[in-house]
Amino acid sequence: MESPSYKRRRRNGECERCRSHRAKKKKKHLYLVVDDWKGGYSIHKLDADDNSMEHRLPEHGALRLASSPERAPMAFAALGTNIFIATNPRCSRHRAPPFLVYDTEAAALTVGPPPPDGHLRDLGEAVAAGGKLYALTFFWNEARSHPDGRTIFMSTDWRTHSLDTGGNGVGAWRDLGEWTLPFRGQAYFDAELDAWVGLHYKEDGYICCCPVASRSATTTTAQQQSECNILEEKLFRRCGEKFPYGRYLSANLTYMGDSKFCLVDSVLRSKNALDAVLHVTVFRLKYDHKRELKTKAHRTTRSYRVSKNTLLFSHAAFWM
Numbered sequence: 001m002e003s004p005s006y007k008r009r010r011r012n013g014e015c016e017r018c019r020s021h022r023a024k025k026k027k028k029h030l031y032l033v034v035d036d037w038k039g040g041y042s043i044h045k046l047d048a049d050d051n052s053m054e055h056r057l058p059e060h061g062a063l064r065l066a067s068s069p070e071r072a073p074m075a076f077a078a079l080g081t082n083i084f085i086a087t088n089p090r091c092s093r094h095r096a097p098p099f100l101v102y103d104t105e106a107a108a109l110t111v112g113p114p115p116p117d118g119h120l121r122d123l124g125e126a127v128a129a130g131g132k133l134y135a136l137t138f139f140w141n142e143a144r145s146h147p148d149g150r151t152i153f154m155s156t157d158w159r160t161h162s163l164d165t166g167g168n169g170v171g172a173w174r175d176l177g178e179w180t181l182p183f184r185g186q187a188y189f190d191a192e193l194d195a196w197v198g199l200h201y202k203e204d205g206y207i208c209c210c211p212v213a214s215r216s217a218t219t220t221t222a223q224q225q226s227e228c229n230i231l232e233e234k235l236f237r238r239c240g241e242k243f244p245y246g247r248y249l250s251a252n253l254t255y256m257g258d259s260k261f262c263l264v265d266s267v268l269r270s271k272n273a274l275d276a277v278l279h280v281t282v283f284r285l286k287y288d289h290k291r292e293l294k295t296k297a298h299r300t301t302r303s304y305r306v307s308k309n310t311l312l313f314s315h316a317a318f319w320m
Contacts, residue, residue, distance in 0.1 A: 030254070030262060031083060031104060032057070033076050033316035034278070035309045040067035041074055043083065043102065048262065048282055048319075057304050063102055063109065073313035075123035079133045081105045081320050086115065086123045104320055127152050127186065130166040147189050151215055155180040162215055174215070182208055182228040188255035193285060193293075197261065199253055200230055207231040207253070207261075207285070209293055229293045235281055236265040249276065250314040259296075260284045264317040274308040278315060 030046040034057070042061030065085065067074060072090040076083060085100040099112035115135070126135040130150040145152055150166035153176075160179055164172040180201075181187070187198030195209040208230040236251050251265035263281040268274075280303070284296040 026105075028256070028320055029104075030280070031062070031078075031318045031320060032264065032278070032280075033083075033318075034306050035067075035073070035313050036061075036306045037064070038309065039064075040309075041065045041313075045104075046280075048256070055303060055305055057306060062104075062107065065100070073310060076316040076318075077123045077126040077133055077135070078318040078320060079128050080131075083318060083320075084112075084123065084126075084133065089115075089123055125185070127154075132165065134163070134165065145189065146215060147191075147212060148215070153181065153213060155183075160213070164215070176213070181213070182210055185252060188253070188261075190255070190259050190285070192259045193287065195229070197253075197255070197285065199251065200228075205234045205236045207235060207263075207293070209285070229291070231285070231293045231295065233295055235263055235283070236279065247271070249311070252315075252317055254317050254319045256282070256319050258284075259286065262317065262319060264315060266314045268308075269305070274311070276306050276308050276314075278304045278306055280304070 028048075030048050032044045032046055033041060034044070035041050036057065041064070042057075043063040043065075044057045045062040046057075065074065065087070067087065071088045075086040075089040078084070081104045083102040083104065085102065087097050087100060091097065096114040098114050101110045101112050102108075103110065123135055126133050127145060128134070129145045129152050134152060146162075150164060152163045152165065154161055154163070158178055158180065160176045160181060162174045162176055164174070181196070182201055183196070183198035184201040185199055187196040189195070189212060190197050190209075193209055195211055197207065197209045200206045200208040208228050210228045247268050249266040249268060251263060254262040254264070256262055261283055263279075263283070265279050265281075266276050267279070268276050279301060281299065281301040283299040286294055286296055288294050
């Protein structure tokens with residue numbers, strides 16, 4: 001017979017082991033969205049630490065999405081461990097189909113309501129802040145979240161604005177003046193670098209970083225440009241450059257944490273065929289003794305051959 005005290009100690013020990021197991025950091029993966037089959041799109045789950053020389057994506061993705069060829073390309077965005085899918089983002093309000101939400105932890109697909117205004121210019125440019133996803137309906141060049149977790153910064157061609165999404169300033173817009181941040185698309189805050197990191201808007205193929213802007217203070221374009229730190233090493237090629245295949249489609253940067261990033265760029269393999277090569281580059285950033293931006297010694301690049309259905313969609317990539 002076990003004594004009551006022994007049973008309590010055993011139960012407590014089991015609870016501690018359970019808590020320890022749950023506390024272990026869940027391994028994250030790169031989720032890559034491509035239009036790689038005739039019927040629609042696939043979401044592939046990749047291990048970023050896998051350095052095998054396989055040059056094709058898995059035959060069967062984590063999820064397949066059928067799409068009518070008459071529809072506009074699907075659009076994808078991420079929040080937490082969920083991937084939001086707009087199956088026909090260009091539809092007018094009364095015809096807009098519901099969102100699909102893919103839960104990557106449960107590997108389950110659910111159906112949500114249509115977008116609030118029934119029309120999205122590009123869900124792929126949505127920004128997460130304060131536990132919500134903000135899909136902007138006007139044209140902007142770049143956006144990023146402030147380290148406070150609730151403020152979004154975005155630049156148009158000439159000006160920069162901020163949106164406070166929480167606290168006492170819910171939905172409060174602020175015009176920060178006639179200056180722009182140096183990024184194209186989204187940028188990410190890295191605590192070790194104490195800076196935003198993203199694709200440079202002008203220097204094609206380069207990564208850059210800049211200090212986090214104040215939520216209220218204004219600056220000038222000249223000041224912002226002088227503080228922009230551009231990585232000397234070119235990580236991908238863009239439009240106007242010679243390619244061994246066809247032509248450049250697009251590139252996007254994903255933040256993996258701890259100054260680690262994943263760059264995914266897509267290039268057509270030939271001028272007359274709808275097939276492409278995806279280059280997946282994982283790298284870390286640091287400052288050298290002169291405070292210049294550098295990559296750390298270990299950098300990996302893998303390439304995947306993929307078929308395509310349309311030139312209107314390149315790819316989407318999420319780290320979760």
